[in-house]
Amino acid sequence: MVDETYNVSIAPRPKRQIRDITRYLAENASVNTAENVRDAIFDAIYKLEKMPDSHGRLRYIESDDPIFRRVNIWKYVIVFTVDEDIKSVNVVDVSHSSQDPQRLIDRLTP
Numbered sequence: 001m002v003d004e005t006y007n008v009s010i011a012p013r014p015k016r017q018i019r020d021i022t023r024y025l026a027e028n029a030s031v032n033t034a035e036n037v038r039d040a041i042f043d044a045i046y047k048l049e050k051m052p053d054s055h056g057r058l059r060y061i062e063s064d065d066p067i068f069r070r071v072n073i074w075k076y077v078i079v080f081t082v083d084e085d086i087k088s089v090n091v092v093d094v095s096h097s098s099q100d101p102q103r104l105i106d107r108l109t110p
Contacts (some may be wrong), residue, residue, distance in 0.1 A: 006049050007088045008076045013107070014078075016092040017040075021076070021094070025087045037074065041094060044073040045080075052082045061108060068108060072097065079108065 025034035058068040080094040
């Protein structure tokens with residue numbers, strides 16, 4: 001069996017969210033912490049190119065189209081969808097795990 005590789009893309013909103021997380025940590029913790037967290041988030045995102053369906057569904061949203069999946073890295077939740085037809089992963093949200101789930105639902109559902 002050949003390992004399939006998925007194309008990973010990051011939507012504009014999660015790019016902004018990662019910048020905001022990095023800025024917040026640089027101002028309130030340290031530049032080193034900010035860089036470590038940012039690097040870990042991007043590392044987790046790009047690891048989604050292999051077996052993205054192995055990650056669990058986002059439990060707050062029971063949509064079947066699209067199916068929202070999540071991966072946790074420390075206290076952050078990376079939300080993404082998978083398009084099997086074109087072998088792509090689209091990261092749609094990155095937020096702190098303590099955030100009210102309703103805010104995430106509101107951002108991701110029409």
